[in-house]
Amino acid sequence: MRAPLAGMAVTAAALAGLAAGQVGPLQAQDRPTAQVDLARDRLIDLSHPFNSRTIYWPTAQRFRLTEVADGETEGGWHYAANNFRGAEHGGTHLDAPIHFAQDGNTADRVPLRKVVGPAVTVDVRRQAATDRDHLIGVADLEAFEAENGRIARGTIVLLRTGWSRHWPNARRYLGTAERGEGAVPKLHFPGLDEAAARWLVRERRVRAVGIDTASIDRGQSADFRAHRVLAAAQVPVFENVANLGRLPAEGFHVVALPMKIEGGSGGPLRAMAVVGR
Numbered sequence: 001m002r003a004p005l006a007g008m009a010v011t012a013a014a015l016a017g018l019a020a021g022q023v024g025p026l027q028a029q030d031r032p033t034a035q036v037d038l039a040r041d042r043l044i045d046l047s048h049p050f051n052s053r054t055i056y057w058p059t060a061q062r063f064r065l066t067e068v069a070d071g072e073t074e075g076g077w078h079y080a081a082n083n084f085r086g087a088e089h090g091g092t093h094l095d096a097p098i099h100f101a102q103d104g105n106t107a108d109r110v111p112l113r114k115v116v117g118p119a120v121t122v123d124v125r126r127q128a129a130t131d132r133d134h135l136i137g138v139a140d141l142e143a144f145e146a147e148n149g150r151i152a153r154g155t156i157v158l159l160r161t162g163w164s165r166h167w168p169n170a171r172r173y174l175g176t177a178e179r180g181e182g183a184v185p186k187l188h189f190p191g192l193d194e195a196a197a198r199w200l201v202r203e204r205r206v207r208a209v210g211i212d213t214a215s216i217d218r219g220q221s222a223d224f225r226a227h228r229v230l231a232a233a234q235v236p237v238f239e240n241v242a243n244l245g246r247l248p249a250e251g252f253h254v255v256a257l258p259m260k261i262e263g264g265s266g267g268p269l270r271a272m273a274v275v276g277r
Helices: 012-020 125-130 138-148 170-174 181-186 194-202 225-232
Strands: 042-045 064-072 078-085 093-095 116-123 156-160 208-211 237-239 252-258 266-275
Touching: 093 252, 116 138, 138 194, 156 252, 194 225, 208 252, 225 237
Parallel strands: 116 156, 156 208, 208 237
Antiparallel strands: 042 266, 064 078, 093 237, 093 266, 116 252, 252 266
């Protein structure tokens, strides 16, 4: 007989270990400061739904769901099935390191320990509200630490610009609702500065980085330097993350599981936060 869910309490490190298919001695960065109780903690959905309004890069194929069957069969039971298609990089999704690093992990090879772990939310809404092209810099990250403490090694860092409030209005979210190559220079939204990306990699050795905009680089970027820094360090990126406003600054955990596309440069992501009550 299985133990009741209410009696199950696991540490975040154990959860990550189980997800990776291996449970061994905890590394220093994996030692938890609190327990995760899946029976009582709040589970916050961090993914936007995929539908006809899902936002994609202007040059990317949009999501399409095509009905195959929906109704009663000749045998008398209900049956429903669909086909779907769309680019890897749209909606809430993973950027695997291969996206911007030749030797980076593909989506199927990103270690599960990289997408499960303790997390923080860095709030830069004030800066983004006055500059829609704001580059999140080292000063923003240091200001977070001054108030909340040092970002621990192995942390998943989520950057809250407040941009998800515009979803799914492409004009407001991207800066333009136009499609095609001609729309790319018209993109305007905040992103992470190259120096800040390097600081997260070298000084804090983060596990992954997520943001509530369409790209970890700002819309006006032409050389995607934050992408390149993070990818070179095998740091996964989560883009178009939802509901960051429902998260505390610290003391919670993230589980961000992408579609396991063999050889993929990314893919749709179902992410959640586990927040203690």
